[in-house]
Amino acid sequence: MLLILAVGGYLCQVCIMPYVKILGVTPNLLYVIIGIVTVAYGKLRAFWVGLFYGLLMQIMLPSVTYLDLALYGLTTLFCSFAFADKPLKTLEYERAVNRRRKELPPWLRTLLCAMVNTLIHEVVRVTYIYLGGSALTFGHFFRAFVCVVLTGLLCLLLEFPLRRAILGRRIARPVLQPAPVVFGRG
Numbered sequence: 001m002l003l004i005l006a007v008g009g010y011l012c013q014v015c016i017m018p019y020v021k022i023l024g025v026t027p028n029l030l031y032v033i034i035g036i037v038t039v040a041y042g043k044l045r046a047f048w049v050g051l052f053y054g055l056l057m058q059i060m061l062p063s064v065t066y067l068d069l070a071l072y073g074l075t076t077l078f079c080s081f082a083f084a085d086k087p088l089k090t091l092e093y094e095r096a097v098n099r100r101r102k103e104l105p106p107w108l109r110t111l112l113c114a115m116v117n118t119l120i121h122e123v124v125r126v127t128y129i130y131l132g133g134s135a136l137t138f139g140h141f142f143r144a145f146v147c148v149v150l151t152g153l154l155c156l157l158l159e160f161p162l163r164r165a166i167l168g169r170r171i172a173r174p175v176l177q178p179a180p181v182v183f184g185r186g
Contacts (some may be wrong), residue, residue: 001165002041006049009033015063025143027150028118029158030057034076035083035114036159038069039106043080050076067128075120107159114155118148128174 013029020026032052038046054072086094086103094101102113122144130136 002037002045002169005033005037005166010053014060022150023143023146025146025150027154028121028147029154030072030155031075031114031117031121031151032155033162034072035079035110035112035155036116036162038076038080038084040114040163043077043084044085046071046080050098062179067124071121075117078120079113079117080118083109085120102168104107108165110159111152111155115148115152118151119144122147146178168181 009029009032017026017029032045034050034053037049051069052067057072058066058069083138085106103109126140126144129140155174
C-alpha cells in the first residue's frame with residue numbers, strides 16, 4: 001500500500017497538479033503524502049518516501065544541483081521527529097514512570113507536518129534564489145506563503161480519505177481502565 005501511495009502521489013504531482021494553480025502557485029502534493037506517511041507509518045518509512053520523492057524530482061528537474069534530492073529527504077527526517085507517533089517502547093516507559101504527555105491528534109500532526117515541510121522547502125528555495133544573485137521581491141515571499149497555505153488546504157482535503165484507505169475503518173474497542181483496589185470487611 002505504501003508503494004502505491006508513493007508512486008501515485010508522484011504521478012499526481014507531475015501529471016495533475018500543474019493544472020491546479022491558484023494565484024499562479026501549485027500546492028505540493030508530495031509533502032501532503034509525506035505528512036500522511038509520517039503519521040501513519042512512522043519515521044523510517046517516511047524518510048524512505050522522502051528520499052524516493054527527492055530522487056524522482058531531481059531526475060525530473062536537474063537544473064538545481066542536488067537541491068531536491070537533499071531537501072525532500074532532510075525535511076522529511078527533520079519533521080518526522082516532531083510529528084511521527086512515538087514508538088511503543090517510549091509510550092510504555094512514559095506510562096511506567098507516570099509521565100504522560102498529551103499528543104496532538106493525528107489529523108493535526110499530519111497537517112502541521114505537511115505545512116512545516118513545505119515551509120522549510122520554500123525558505124530554502126527563496127534563499128537559493130537570493131544566493132543566485134536575484135533581488136528578492138514581495139512576490140517571492142507571497143508565492144512561498146501561498147504555497148504553504150495551499151499545501152495545508154490540500155492536506156486537509158486528502159488526509160482523511162487517504163488515512164482511512166491506509167489504516168482501514170476505525171472500530172471502537174473497549175479500553176480497560178485501571179481501577180483502584182478496595183479492600184472491604186468480609
